[in-house]
Amino acid sequence: DAKTTQPPSMDCAEGRAANLPCNHSTISGNEYVYWYRQIHSQGPQYIIHGLKNNETNEMASLIITEDRKSSTLILPHATLRDTAVYYCIVSTSGTYKYIFGTGTRLKVLA
Amino acid sequence: DTAVSQTPKYLVTQMGNDKSIKCEQNLGHDTMYWYKQDSKKFLKIMFSYNNKELIINETVPNRFSPKSPDKAHLNLHINSLELGDSAVYFCASSQGWGPSNQPQHFGDGTRLSIL
Numbered sequence: 498d499a500k501t502t503q504p505p506s507m508d509c510a511e512g513r514a515a516n517l518p519c520n521h522s523t524i525s526g527n528e529y530v531y532w533y534r535q536i537h538s539q540g541p542q543y544i545i546h547g548l549k550n551n552e553t554n555e556m557a558s559l560i561i562t563e564d565r566k567s568s569t570l571i572l573p574h575a576t577l578r579d580t581a582v583y584y585c586i587v588s589t590s591g592t593y594k595y596i597f598g599t600g601t602r603l604k605v606l607a
Numbered sequence: 608d609t610a611v612s613q614t615p616k617y618l619v620t621q622m623g624n625d626k627s628i629k630c631e632q633n634l635g636h637d638t639m640y641w642y643k644q645d646s647k648k649f650l651k652i653m654f655s656y657n658n659k660e661l662i663i664n665e666t667v668p669n670r671f672s673p674k675s676p677d678k679a680h681l682n683l684h685i686n687s688l689e690l691g692d693s694a695v696y697f698c699a700s701s702q703g704w705g706p707s708n709q710p711q712h713f714g715d716g717t718r719l720s721i722l
Binding site: 592 | 611644648649650652662663695697699709711713715716718
Protein backbone atom coordinates (compact mmCIF):
# COMPACT_ATOMS: atom_id res chain seq x y z
CA ASP A 498 0.00 0.00 0.00
CA ALA A 499 1.10 3.52 -0.72
CA LYS A 500 2.48 5.44 2.25
CA THR A 501 0.83 8.65 1.07
CA THR A 502 -2.69 9.99 0.74
CA GLN A 503 -3.76 12.70 -1.68
CA PRO A 504 -7.08 14.25 -2.70
CA PRO A 505 -8.37 12.56 -5.84
CA SER A 506 -8.87 15.74 -7.83
CA MET A 507 -8.40 19.51 -7.80
CA ASP A 508 -9.11 22.41 -10.11
CA CYS A 509 -6.98 25.51 -10.50
CA ALA A 510 -7.43 28.65 -12.58
CA GLU A 511 -4.78 29.31 -15.19
CA GLY A 512 -2.13 31.71 -13.92
CA ARG A 513 -2.91 30.99 -10.27
CA ALA A 514 -0.81 28.95 -7.88
CA ALA A 515 -1.76 25.30 -7.59
CA ASN A 516 -1.22 23.88 -4.10
CA LEU A 517 -1.33 20.09 -3.99
CA PRO A 518 -1.35 18.52 -0.50
CA CYS A 519 -0.02 15.13 0.53
CA ASN A 520 -0.16 13.29 3.83
CA HIS A 521 2.62 10.88 4.78
CA SER A 522 2.14 10.44 8.50
CA THR A 523 4.19 7.21 8.74
CA ILE A 524 7.28 8.59 7.04
CA SER A 525 10.59 7.52 8.59
CA GLY A 526 13.50 9.80 9.39
CA ASN A 527 15.58 9.01 6.32
CA GLU A 528 12.79 8.69 3.77
CA TYR A 529 12.47 11.32 1.07
CA VAL A 530 9.28 12.74 -0.40
CA TYR A 531 9.14 12.72 -4.20
CA TRP A 532 6.68 14.33 -6.56
CA TYR A 533 5.99 13.17 -10.09
CA ARG A 534 3.33 13.93 -12.62
CA GLN A 535 1.84 11.99 -15.50
CA ILE A 536 0.37 13.87 -18.43
CA HIS A 537 -2.18 11.77 -20.34
CA SER A 538 -0.55 8.35 -20.61
CA GLN A 539 3.04 9.56 -20.97
CA GLY A 540 5.73 8.32 -18.64
CA PRO A 541 5.78 9.92 -15.18
CA GLN A 542 7.87 13.06 -15.05
CA TYR A 543 9.99 13.92 -12.03
CA ILE A 544 9.18 17.29 -10.45
CA ILE A 545 10.98 17.68 -7.13
CA HIS A 546 11.99 15.85 -3.95
CA GLY A 547 13.03 16.71 -0.43
CA LEU A 548 13.88 15.33 2.99
CA LYS A 549 12.97 18.00 5.55
CA ASN A 550 13.89 21.38 4.14
CA ASN A 551 11.71 23.25 1.68
CA GLU A 552 12.92 22.91 -1.87
CA THR A 553 12.47 24.95 -5.04
CA ASN A 554 13.42 24.33 -8.64
CA GLU A 555 12.38 25.71 -12.00
CA MET A 556 9.18 23.68 -12.00
CA ALA A 557 7.82 23.89 -8.47
CA SER A 558 8.32 24.38 -4.76
CA LEU A 559 8.01 21.71 -2.10
CA ILE A 560 6.97 22.65 1.40
CA ILE A 561 7.46 19.96 4.06
CA THR A 562 5.98 20.44 7.52
CA GLU A 563 8.32 20.43 10.49
CA ASP A 564 7.05 17.06 11.71
CA ARG A 565 7.40 15.76 8.12
CA LYS A 566 3.96 14.21 8.20
CA SER A 567 2.68 16.20 5.27
CA SER A 568 3.89 18.25 2.35
CA THR A 569 2.56 20.59 -0.33
CA LEU A 570 3.64 20.88 -3.92
CA ILE A 571 3.25 24.39 -5.28
CA LEU A 572 3.09 25.20 -8.97
CA PRO A 573 3.44 29.01 -8.77
CA HIS A 574 1.69 29.94 -12.03
CA ALA A 575 -0.30 27.02 -13.36
CA THR A 576 -0.77 26.71 -17.11
CA LEU A 577 -3.05 24.45 -19.14
CA ARG A 578 -0.06 22.20 -19.79
CA ASP A 579 0.15 21.47 -16.07
CA THR A 580 -3.08 19.47 -16.27
CA ALA A 581 -1.97 16.00 -15.17
CA VAL A 582 -2.10 13.40 -12.41
CA TYR A 583 0.32 14.35 -9.63
CA TYR A 584 1.84 11.63 -7.48
CA CYS A 585 3.38 12.12 -4.06
CA ILE A 586 5.68 9.20 -3.18
CA VAL A 587 7.68 8.16 -0.17
CA SER A 588 10.13 5.47 -1.16
CA THR A 589 10.18 2.52 1.21
CA SER A 590 13.06 2.05 3.62
CA GLY A 591 15.49 -0.67 2.70
CA THR A 592 14.34 -1.37 -0.84
CA TYR A 593 13.86 2.32 -1.78
CA LYS A 594 11.15 1.32 -4.19
CA TYR A 595 8.34 3.61 -5.21
CA ILE A 596 4.79 2.67 -4.36
CA PHE A 597 2.48 4.84 -6.41
CA GLY A 598 -0.90 5.77 -4.99
CA THR A 599 -3.84 7.07 -6.98
CA GLY A 600 -2.49 10.63 -7.12
CA THR A 601 -4.32 13.92 -7.54
CA ARG A 602 -5.84 14.73 -10.91
CA LEU A 603 -5.18 18.45 -11.38
CA LYS A 604 -7.22 20.25 -13.96
CA VAL A 605 -6.08 23.75 -14.89
CA LEU A 606 -8.98 25.81 -16.17
CA ALA A 607 -8.73 28.61 -18.74
CA ASP B 608 18.37 12.54 -27.65
CA THR B 609 15.79 10.55 -25.75
CA ALA B 610 17.06 9.75 -22.24
CA VAL B 611 15.09 6.53 -21.69
CA SER B 612 13.81 4.87 -24.84
CA GLN B 613 11.58 1.85 -25.14
CA THR B 614 10.77 -0.27 -28.17
CA PRO B 615 8.29 -1.01 -29.45
CA LYS B 616 5.89 1.79 -28.52
CA TYR B 617 2.87 -0.37 -29.37
CA LEU B 618 2.63 -4.13 -29.31
CA VAL B 619 -0.48 -6.04 -30.35
CA THR B 620 -0.26 -9.81 -30.21
CA GLN B 621 -2.19 -13.00 -29.65
CA MET B 622 -2.66 -14.78 -26.37
CA GLY B 623 -0.03 -17.45 -25.84
CA ASN B 624 2.72 -15.71 -27.79
CA ASP B 625 6.12 -14.73 -26.40
CA LYS B 626 7.28 -11.13 -26.76
CA SER B 627 10.08 -8.85 -25.64
CA ILE B 628 10.22 -5.15 -24.82
CA LYS B 629 13.54 -3.36 -24.94
CA CYS B 630 14.73 -0.40 -22.89
CA GLU B 631 17.86 1.69 -23.22
CA GLN B 632 19.04 4.71 -21.24
CA ASN B 633 21.79 7.11 -22.26
CA LEU B 634 22.01 8.92 -18.92
CA GLY B 635 24.86 6.84 -17.53
CA HIS B 636 22.61 5.64 -14.70
CA ASP B 637 23.36 2.53 -12.65
CA THR B 638 19.80 1.47 -11.84
CA MET B 639 16.92 0.55 -14.12
CA TYR B 640 13.31 -0.42 -13.47
CA TRP B 641 10.23 -1.93 -15.06
CA TYR B 642 6.75 -0.76 -14.05
CA LYS B 643 3.30 -1.91 -15.15
CA GLN B 644 0.31 0.45 -15.42
CA ASP B 645 -2.99 -1.36 -15.76
CA SER B 646 -6.29 -0.17 -17.16
CA LYS B 647 -7.20 1.40 -13.82
CA LYS B 648 -4.02 3.48 -14.08
CA PHE B 649 -2.29 1.96 -11.05
CA LEU B 650 1.45 2.09 -11.56
CA LYS B 651 3.34 -0.80 -9.95
CA ILE B 652 7.01 -1.67 -9.73
CA MET B 653 7.91 -5.05 -11.21
CA PHE B 654 11.70 -5.28 -11.26
CA SER B 655 14.80 -3.26 -10.62
CA TYR B 656 18.43 -3.84 -11.55
CA ASN B 657 21.42 -2.05 -10.09
CA ASN B 658 24.69 -2.53 -12.00
CA LYS B 659 23.14 -5.50 -13.78
CA GLU B 660 22.16 -7.14 -10.48
CA LEU B 661 18.51 -7.81 -9.66
CA ILE B 662 17.57 -5.86 -6.51
CA ILE B 663 13.79 -5.67 -6.65
CA ASN B 664 11.63 -8.57 -7.78
CA GLU B 665 8.00 -8.02 -6.94
CA THR B 666 5.32 -10.70 -6.97
CA VAL B 667 5.25 -11.08 -10.72
CA PRO B 668 4.44 -14.31 -12.61
CA ASN B 669 7.60 -16.11 -13.66
CA ARG B 670 6.43 -15.75 -17.25
CA PHE B 671 8.03 -12.31 -16.93
CA SER B 672 11.82 -12.39 -17.12
CA PRO B 673 13.97 -9.26 -17.08
CA LYS B 674 17.44 -9.29 -18.56
CA SER B 675 20.14 -6.65 -18.19
CA PRO B 676 23.00 -7.25 -20.65
CA ASP B 677 24.73 -4.08 -19.47
CA LYS B 678 23.96 -1.05 -17.28
CA ALA B 679 22.38 0.86 -20.14
CA HIS B 680 19.87 -1.81 -21.11
CA LEU B 681 17.05 -3.63 -19.36
CA ASN B 682 14.81 -5.84 -21.46
CA LEU B 683 11.60 -7.56 -20.47
CA HIS B 684 10.64 -10.89 -21.96
CA ILE B 685 7.13 -12.24 -21.47
CA ASN B 686 6.23 -15.86 -22.18
CA SER B 687 2.77 -17.27 -22.87
CA LEU B 688 1.03 -13.92 -22.92
CA GLU B 689 -2.36 -13.72 -21.21
CA LEU B 690 -5.23 -11.26 -21.54
CA GLY B 691 -4.37 -9.81 -18.13
CA ASP B 692 -0.94 -8.78 -19.38
CA SER B 693 -2.54 -6.01 -21.43
CA ALA B 694 -1.16 -2.81 -19.93
CA VAL B 695 1.35 -0.04 -20.43
CA TYR B 696 4.86 -1.03 -19.40
CA PHE B 697 7.25 1.74 -18.37
CA CYS B 698 10.99 1.53 -18.10
CA ALA B 699 12.84 3.95 -15.82
CA SER B 700 16.37 4.64 -14.66
CA SER B 701 18.07 6.45 -11.79
CA GLN B 702 21.59 7.48 -10.91
CA GLY B 703 21.89 4.98 -8.13
CA TRP B 704 19.96 2.97 -5.61
CA GLY B 705 19.28 4.42 -2.21
CA PRO B 706 17.18 6.96 -0.35
CA SER B 707 18.47 10.02 -2.13
CA ASN B 708 20.04 8.72 -5.30
CA GLN B 709 16.86 8.85 -7.26
CA PRO B 710 14.87 10.59 -9.00
CA GLN B 711 13.83 8.22 -11.69
CA HIS B 712 13.56 9.09 -15.35
CA PHE B 713 10.80 7.28 -17.21
CA GLY B 714 10.40 6.23 -20.82
CA ASP B 715 7.24 6.88 -22.80
CA GLY B 716 5.89 3.38 -22.28
CA THR B 717 5.06 0.33 -24.36
CA ARG B 718 1.36 -0.27 -24.87
CA LEU B 719 0.78 -4.01 -24.92
CA SER B 720 -2.56 -5.34 -26.14
CA ILE B 721 -3.38 -9.02 -26.05
CA LEU B 722 -6.06 -10.27 -28.44
